[in-house]
Amino acid sequence: MLRVTDVFKSFDGPDGKLPILKGISLTAEAGETVALTGESGSGKSTLLHLVGGLDQPDAGSIEVDGQDISALDDAGRAAMRRNKIGVVFQQFNLIPSLTVASNIAFQARLAGREDKAWSDDLAARMGLSDQLSKYPEQLSGGQQQRVAIARTLAARPSLLLADEPTGNLDEATADAVMDLMLELAAETNATLMMVTHSERLAGRLGRRLHLRAGQIT
Helix, strand or coil, X not given: CXXXXXXXXXEEECCEEEEEEEEEEEEECCCCEEEEECCCCXXXXXXXXXXXXXXXXXXXXXXXXXXXXXXXXXXXXXXXXXXXXXXXXXXXXXXXXXXXXXXXXXXXXXXXXXXXXXXXXXXXXXXXXXXXXXXXXXXXXHXXXXXXXXXXXXXXXXXXXXXXXXXXXXXHHHHHHHHHHHHHXXXXXXXXXXXXXXHHHHCCCCEEEEEECCEEC
């Protein structure tokens, strides 16, 4: 499902180019769950953004389901995110003018895979059934995070990428969200890759990759 080959990425800094990723290579099979761990600044989120087609590497290739997304233009990468890749950000990125129900359905609707029964089931399992007619500004931060996660899962992505998805949740809710993401991966044979600082949550995934100074150690 995922093959990253010799990927480099740097950003402009005050003293020139600042290297972030230094020749990253990894693979993940369909249905595999992978934790990305490492200190802040080690390149975890940068790698996740590249795999999600949100940015392009300076060198190397990233294949998702046999297609090199690093060679696609903006429209091609957007189509991959719409049809195959789901990303849960640290930021909620909810649409303020849409209700909770419409926010949850939004990504699945774009992909042509809207399933109201599945969306309602996700809302129930996220504890959001009584919030569906509300708007994001009426929710707590933890509730907004649960809406964002439900929105991503509603589209049933083949590759699910999550950047600290439970950072705004209490431990019990974080465990429930992890249960749901792992269940979805198992039910649909999706690949799950998650950035986390939590040793406890990382231990629930099948494999762990640790980044240090832009390399896998």
